[in-house]
Amino acid sequence: MKIVYMGTPDFAVAPLAALVKNGYEVEAVVTQPDKPKGRGKTMMPTPVKEEAMKHDIPVLQPVKVREPEFVEKLSELKPDIIIVAAFGQIIPKSILEMPKFGCINIHASLLPKYRGAAPIQQAVIDGEKESGVTIMQMGTGLDTGDMISKIVVPLAEDETGGSLFDKLAEAGAELLIQTLPSIFDGNAVYEKQPEESPTPYAAMITKKMGLLDFSKSATELERLVRGMNPWPSAFTFINGKNLKVWRSSVEKKDVTETPGTVVSTDKKGIHVACGEDVLVLHEVQLEGKKRMEADAFLRGCQLKPGDMFRDSRE
Numbered sequence: 001m002k003i004v005y006m007g008t009p010d011f012a013v014a015p016l017a018a019l020v021k022n023g024y025e026v027e028a029v030v031t032q033p034d035k036p037k038g039r040g041k042t043m044m045p046t047p048v049k050e051e052a053m054k055h056d057i058p059v060l061q062p063v064k065v066r067e068p069e070f071v072e073k074l075s076e077l078k079p080d081i082i083i084v085a086a087f088g089q090i091i092p093k094s095i096l097e098m099p100k101f102g103c104i105n106i107h108a109s110l111l112p113k114y115r116g117a118a119p120i121q122q123a124v125i126d127g128e129k130e131s132g133v134t135i136m137q138m139g140t141g142l143d144t145g146d147m148i149s150k151i152v153v154p155l156a157e158d159e160t161g162g163s164l165f166d167k168l169a170e171a172g173a174e175l176l177i178q179t180l181p182s183i184f185d186g187n188a189v190y191e192k193q194p195e196e197s198p199t200p201y202a203a204m205i206t207k208k209m210g211l212l213d214f215s216k217s218a219t220e221l222e223r224l225v226r227g228m229n230p231w232p233s234a235f236t237f238i239n240g241k242n243l244k245v246w247r248s249s250v251e252k253k254d255v256t257e258t259p260g261t262v263v264s265t266d267k268k269g270i271h272v273a274c275g276e277d278v279l280v281l282h283e284v285q286l287e288g289k290k291r292m293e294a295d296a297f298l299r300g301c302q303l304k305p306g307d308m309f310r311d312s313r314e
Helices: 010-021 047-053 069-075 119-125 161-183 220-226 294-300
Strands: 002-007 025-030 036-038 042-044 081-085 103-107 130-139 145-155 236-237 241-251 262-266 269-273 277-284
Touching: 002 010, 002 047, 010 025, 010 036, 010 047, 010 081, 010 161, 025 047, 069 119, 081 161, 103 161, 119 130, 119 161, 130 161, 220 236, 220 241, 220 277, 241 269, 269 294, 277 294
Parallel strands: 002 025, 002 081, 081 103
Antiparallel strands: 036 042, 103 130, 130 145, 236 241, 241 277, 262 269, 269 277
16 A cells, blocks of 8 residues: 655654554655754754654655645655645645545544644643544545544643643554554444534644633643643743743632732742632743742742732733
């Protein structure tokens, strides 16, 4: 079987590696163009391109996959199936209908829950007890195609967006290798999804989504801190400077202070009033500084009860 693999970030590396390890013929890898990174703006390949190069797999990097020139080039490869994992562009109908077995997607949620670009972070932010991976037949809708197989992954109490990302990448690779034989021999069962998802669309994560709104409950904010770790991170402002929050916990306590007020400080951390309960900041990072335990941070930044965290530099 001729396979074309389409993927871009770290999440898509493990399934590609699993295909090679299990002897599948990967004709080509399609990934996003190299991007400049760092102060020197050095052009850097995507993680999937790096993996493909390890195995001498040809790499295609179209600016837009719907361009006729690229569609024609892909057609010349005569793929039997196209496997997609976090590619980063909408796949046009001309490509979806090209392979004999169509295009399948490795989606990082238990569909029909969490359709969209950021299902991993959103599951943590929403306090889900489990997530997983669904392999689905791709159609013209956004993550609405027929489901083929699923694998469930429980979330730990201290799960972060980063740790769940790693778990689901490995789970997706395992599920792909389990599922492909049933697709190729015609025994796969295709289950239609309901039109409506039981959860809101998991929109792409942006930096501003990490802003801590202390009028919300401490429970909501603690989940946001974990969901935004490692990128783009949860943050607030103190004395006109950005303060990232990397680790926190909930202290069940009745509060009368205005949300965002420092209630107390101790070796455990910085206790901040919320709309409900108190959020204890355990690990923070002031702009221009390294990440540090709150106890160490407090030795250089003398916060006192009554000080306020704010939603802007002003």
